[in-house]
Amino acid sequence: MTPTDTARDAPRACFIAAGLEVLGERWALLALREMSLGVHRFDQIARNTGASRDILTSRLRTLESHGVIERVQYSEHPPRHEYHLTTSGAEIAPILISLAAWSSTWMRDETPRASYRHSCGADLEPVLTCAECGEEFRPGSLMLGPLVSTADPVPVNQQRQI
Amino acid sequence: MTPTDTARDAPRACFIAAGLEVLGERWALLALREMSLGVHRFDQIARNTGASRDILTSRLRTLESHGVIERVQYSEHPPRHEYHLTTSGAEIAPILISLAAWSSTWMRDETPRASYRHSCGADLEPVLTCAECGEEFRPGSLMLGPLVSTADPVPVNQQRQI
DNA sequence: CTGAGTCGGTTTGATTTTCCAACTAACTTG
DNA sequence: CAAGTTAGTTGGAAAATCAAACCGACTCAG
Numbered sequence: 001m002t003p004t005d006t007a008r009d010a011p012r013a014c015f016i017a018a019g020l021e022v023l024g025e026r027w028a029l030l031a032l033r034e035m036s037l038g039v040h041r042f043d044q045i046a047r048n049t050g051a052s053r054d055i056l057t058s059r060l061r062t063l064e065s066h067g068v069i070e071r072v073q074y075s076e077h078p079p080r081h082e083y084h085l086t087t088s089g090a091e092i093a094p095i096l097i098s099l100a101a102w103s104s105t106w107m108r109d110e111t112p113r114a115s116y117r118h119s120c121g122a123d124l125e126p127v128l129t130c131a132e133c134g135e136e137f138r139p140g141s142l143m144l145g146p147l148v149s150t151a152d153p154v155p156v157n158q159q160r161q162i
Numbered sequence: 163m164t165p166t167d168t169a170r171d172a173p174r175a176c177f178i179a180a181g182l183e184v185l186g187e188r189w190a191l192l193a194l195r196e197m198s199l200g201v202h203r204f205d206q207i208a209r210n211t212g213a214s215r216d217i218l219t220s221r222l223r224t225l226e227s228h229g230v231i232e233r234v235q236y237s238e239h240p241p242r243h244e245y246h247l248t249t250s251g252a253e254i255a256p257i258l259i260s261l262a263a264w265s266s267t268w269m270r271d272e273t274p275r276a277s278y279r280h281s282c283g284a285d286l287e288p289v290l291t292c293a294e295c296g297e298e299f300r301p302g303s304l305m306l307g308p309l310v311s312t313a314d315p316v317p318v319n320q321q322r323q324i
Numbered sequence: 325c326t327g328a329g330t331c332g333g334t335t336t337g338a339t340t341t342t343c344c345a346a347c348t349a350a351c352t353t354g
Numbered sequence: 355c356a357a358g359t360t361a362g363t364t365g366g367a368a369a370a371t372c373a374a375a376c377c378g379a380c381t382c383a384g
Contacts, residue, residue, distance in 0.1 A: 011212030014276040016195050016258055019265030026342080029186070033178050036304055042361050050173030052343055057362065067268070078350040080360065088268045090301035094290045095264060096178055097299055098256040103181030104310065106229075106250045114176040115307040122294030123307065128256045129291065132284030137259055139252035142198055145277040145285065148266065188371080204332050214372055219333065240379040242331065326384090334377075341370065348363075354356090 022066045023092065027051040028059050032085070032092055035069065040082035101126050184228045185254065189213040190221050194247070194254055197231065202244035259288050
């Protein structure tokens with residue numbers, strides 16, 4: 001049994017699968033994209049993503065329940081809320097950036113699309129490096145590590161802020 | 163009209179949305195994860211992801227039609243194929259890595275899960291930097307750029323290999 | 325040669341999700 | 355007072371997904 005095998009019948013439980021349970025539902029990443037771009041209100045998020053309102057409601061509740069976004073009240077009467085990224089939510093930026101960069105390299109077609117830039121003004125050309133060794137992550141440099149659960153202490157700088 | 167607004171009724175056409183059309187369908191990223199880990203056969207991909215066989219078939223066809231993976235024949239009688247990442251497919255690694263890193267920071271709970279490492283042996287701690295200015299991408303450093311289509315020349319080092 | 329097993333699917337029918345348009349409640353604005 | 359705004363909810367149809375069974379073309383053990 002090599003390290004990449006799993007038991008005969010159990011899907012591989014890994015952090016990629018876990019992340020997708022929250023971020024992988026339809027419209028979730030697009031809603032987070034909007035908040036990253038400074039759009040915080042329900043109607044505008046619905047329009048800019050194209051999600052139907054009922055599904056968007058459901059996604060925002062899921063994201064909120066996982067601490068990725070929070071509802072911030074901006075009106076008392078009637079009660080009205082804006083959606084804002086938490087620290088956890090802001091840290092999905094590398095996912096969006098990697099996705100945008102991949103897509104702008106490989107998904108070009110006749111459709112005109114908004115591209116993205118780094119705040120320095122340059123076209124998006126992100127480089128992913130390993131904080132430990134400083135080397136760039138090359139395709140194939142992703143390896144399986146050990147099983148991890150809450151029993152393992154979480155570094156203080158990575159503790160969840162709600 | 164600020165740069166983050168779209169027309170009253172049109173969703174924002176951007177490269178994030180475009181990428182999600184291919185990579186955002188259920189099971190697509192998990193299938194690509196398996197191929198990244200060296201699992202190339204239908205049955206094993208189905209088992210390791212948990213996808214049902216019919217929708218996995220459909221996903222693999224979609225990924226193939228977008229040039230993200232390719233079918234490689236490994237048996238003539240009966241005809242049997244393995245699924246392999248193309249160059250384009252291998253370059254989704256930063257997306258998977260960013261997702262795994264985010265998830266291992268923010269999605270810890272009682273469930274034991276496989277973690278990932280860089281090939282140097284270190285725990286996954288990726289840093290995303292701008293190739294142009296060398297600065298790290300910070301949350302909020304993603305800005306909208308201009309509209310782009312195929313009319314724009316694609317850099318030679320980014321041309322699609324099939 | 326027979327029977328079991330493997331592999332990569334396809335088929336079937338039930339379940340779940342998503343979509344869309346309309347509707348609502350509680351306001352604000354002209 | 356009528357119209358508009360905002361953040362949803364509701365209902366019914368359409369689409370996607372699910373699980374399990376089935377299939378054809380093989381291989382392999384006995």
